[in-house]
Amino acid sequence: MGSADLFRAGLADDGTTDAALSPPGGLMDVLGVAAVVLDAQGRVVLWSPQAEQLLGYSAQEALGQYAARLLVAEEHLDLVLNLFREVMESGEGWEGVFRVRRKDGTTLPLEWRNMRLQDDLGGYYALGLATDQATLRRVERDLALSVRLVDQSPIGVLVLGTDLRCVAVNPALERIGGRPAGELVGHPIRETLPFGDADRLEAAMRGVLASGRPLVDRHVLGRPPGADDGEHAWSVSLHRLDDPGGRVLGLAVSVIDVTDRHRAATEAERARRRLTLVADASVRIGTTLDLEQTARELAEVAVPALADVAAVDVLDRILTDPGARPTPEGDDGPALIRALAVAAAYPTVAVRAADPPGEIARYVAGRLVTRCVRTGRPVLVPRVEEGHLRDIARDEHAAGLLARAGVHSYLAVPLTARGQVLGALDLKRARNEEPFTEDDVLLATELASRAAVCIDNARWYRQQRETALTLQRSMLPEMPQRLVGLEAASRYQPARAGSEIGGDWFDVVPMDRERTALVVGDVMGSGINAATAMGRLRTATQTLSRLALDPAVVLRHLDEITAGLDPYIATCIYAVYDPHRAQVCLANAGHLPPVLVRRGCAPRLLDLPTGTPLGVGGVGGVALRSITVGIDPGDVLVLYTDGLVETRDQDIDIRLRSLTALLQTADDSLADTCDRLLRSLRRPDTPDDVALLIARATG
Incomplete structure (x- = not known):
């Protein structure tokens, strides 16, 4: 038997060597x-x-x-x-x-x-x-150096065989693995080191064994046995071990603990995300003075960057009583809270557990969000247990929904503005596996503080706007019970929520000899002062109407009155309908032309002399003149303010043509015509109010 045959005889059936004969090493060749x-x-x-x-x-x-x-x-x-x-x-x-x-x-x-x-x-x-x-x-020195270098190195060194079982480890690797060498040698790599994603790591190792190309600085995450300080990170490098003859011996694995660097990088990334979120909140929250919109913006900013589900609630007394003071901290009673907004990062039943926006709920004293608004301090529950769900939810059914959703961490922070607690930002995590931390408390508090100022501004604006609307509506007329030869319908719509009210008004004033004065006007500007100026002009108009003056004369008197209301000016159309003469006499002070719809004819804009707006006629304005137009039974006169037709993106002529086109279709009643015109022409975002008056001659 030759030497080759003898060598083969020492191999087992699977190709591995038995104890009788093994392949030679290379050290003797080196020596x-x-x-x-x-x-x-x-x-x-x-x-x-x-x-x-x-x-x-x-x-x-x-x-x-x-x-x-x-x-x-x-x-x-x-x-x-x-x-x-x-x-x-x-x-x-x-x-x-x-x-x-x-x-x-x-x-x-x-x-x-x-x-x-x-x-x-x-x-x-x-x-x-x-x-x-x-x-x-040289061999002795290299060997001694290698042994000392490996044994004393802070870098973990692991030698694997070609079967990826542990052959040798150094002390540093024992510390990383959390087990002595005796428990590591002979075990597969997935049982040796506490690395996550073992399948991908083994695939990479087999690739290095096959190709001989090293793999350097691959980051691996995991949790060492018995570690209670969270996830660790290691930098793993792989290179193949070959003997002098080129035979593959196995794999050398070097492992460096980079947990501190990983955590620092993670914390830096978190800090960057927090700054980004705060900057994003500054742009996205408070885009309008609408209270509900501001609350929605806060909830939408909070998910998914901070929570999976976010809700914004405010104390109801803050909305109903602008002068309400904070509740004393010792008050341990229930709180009447109005839900404003709910947002979720994904569809979840946890949304159904929140109070529906717009509803008012009585939060019991033991509920965590109640404690938050009562004390004005954050409430943090990093790990939600079953008992906590009853304190978070409004009832047992809602607690069950939160359990189904997998809510595991909870945080509530107060909405505090100008030293007063307005409500709370309620946050929950379910799919996000990380519990809320003190850093999250700081971030949520920062978001809530910024949003609270916007919410406070919005609620004060709402109070001012509602006061102005109440004032303005109180000044608008009620339609007279009986008009001779005339029927009329009117509508008033305030500006959108983000804008102040304007000074638009209309009036229908019965006069002597069964005549009727029809008035539509618009005080330039907005707010309570504009509404007040409008009220003064309306009162003056009613007084002048009783004097049976020519419409142009009435407007000249109003011009003098408006000049004393500095800095306000106004536009106005004043018309007097005489049923016995079947005519209407009109004068225009800088206002848009009315529309006349004659029976059997196309609607048309009346070509009136457009005088100077009220308040500027005394400084070289265009003289005010009256014209008379015949009006038969069934004819319709439409008076309106610019909020009905003016927009920023369309020419006024186009909008006026749209108005006349809509009036070609008759409705069952004048009220239906008013509503149809507002639906078709009025845009939700129009920053102006609208006064609309439609009159039809009955003969």
């Missing part, structure tokens, strides 16, 4: 150990190929020669012969270093191991094993 055997007389009887490579003599040249004469310099000959005799006589080995003469005449220090051999006939021989001293010292 290049030469073997020389001498007989009892000191003559060379065996000469290895390594001896030939090391000393230069071939076997034919060395065999039969006296080794001392062949290899030893003259001055060392006696010393070597004495050492040889001692080994042969005593049988004790000798080891040491001395210089040997090579064939080319140079000398080389060799490390020797000498021992006596005995054959089966009782003869003695001397065996010398030698290697280059420099090579040996």
Whole structure:
């Protein structure tokens, strides 16, 4: 059997070696150990190929020669012969270093191991094993350096076999793995280290084994055994181990604990996200003075960046009583709270557990959000247990919905503005696995504080606006019970919630001789002052109407009155309908033209002399003049303010054509016509109010 056959015989059926024979290592090749055997007389009887490579003599040249004469310099000959005799006589080995003469005449220090051999006939021989001293010292130094470097290194080092089972570990790796080397060696990598995503890591290791290309600085997350300080991070590098012959031995794994760096980077990223969220909130919250819209903006900013579900609630007394003061902290009673907004990062039943926006609920004293608004301090429940759900939800059914949604962490922060608690921002986490922390409390408090100021501004604006609307509506007329030869309908719509009210008005004033004055006007400006100015002009108009003056004369008197209302100016159309003459007399002070709809004819804008607006006629304005237009039974006159037709993106002529086109269709009643015109022409975002008056002659 040849050597190759002998080697194969030592392999098991699966290709692995058994205990009888294993593949050779490469260290002997590195050392290049030469073997020389001498007989009892000191003559060379065996000469290895390594001896030939090391000393230069071939076997034919060395065999039969006296080794001392062949290899030893003259001055060392006696010393070597004495050492040889001692080994042969005593049988004790000798080891040491001395210089040997090579064939080319140079000398080389060799490390020797000498021992006596005995054959089966009782003869003695001397065996010398030698290697280059420099090579040996280099190997020893490299080995010692490697061992010390690995053992003392703070970097974890793990050696794996080709089957990815642990072969060796250093002390640093033992600390990382949380187990001694004895419990690690022989185990697969997924059982050796506390790394997450073991499948991907093993796939990467097999790739390095196959290709030989190192993998450097791959970040892996995990949790060491017994660690209670959260997730750890490591930088893992892989490179393949090959012997000098190129045979793959396994894999070297270096592991560096980068948890501090990972946490610092994570915290820096969190800080960046917090700053981004605060900056985003500054832009997105408070875009209008609408209370509900502001609350929705706060809730939408909070998800998903801060919570999975967010709700905004305010104390009802804050909305109903602008002068309400904070509830004393000692008050442990229930709180009457109005829900304003709810937002979720994804569809979830947790939304149904929140109070529906717009509804008023009595929050019991034990509810966490009640405690938040009563104390004015955040309420944090990092880990929600079953008992906590009853304190978070409004009732048992809502608590069950929160449990179904997987809510595991809760936070409520007060909405505080100008030293007063307005309500609370209620936050919950379900899919977001991280519990709320003190950092989240700070962030939520910052968002709530910014939003609370906007909410406070919105509620004060609402109070002012409602006061102005009440004032304005109180000044608008009620339609007279009986008009001779005329029926009329009117509508008033205030501006959208984000704008102040204007000074639009209309009036229907019965006059003597069964005539009727029809008035529509618009005070430029907005707010309570504009509404007040409008009320004064309306009162003056009613008074002047009773004097039976020409419409142009009435407007000239109103012009003088308006001039005293500095800085206000106004536009106005004043018309007097006479049923006995079947005509209407009109004058226009800078107002949009009315529309006349005659029976059987297309609606048209009346071509009236457009005078100067009220308040500027005395400084070179256009003179005010009246014209008279015939009006038959069934004819309709439409008076309106600019809020009905003016927009920022369309020319006024286009909008007026749209108005006349809509009036081509008749409705069952004038009230229906008013409503249809407002639906078709009025835009929800129009920042102006509208007064609309439609009159039809009945003969």
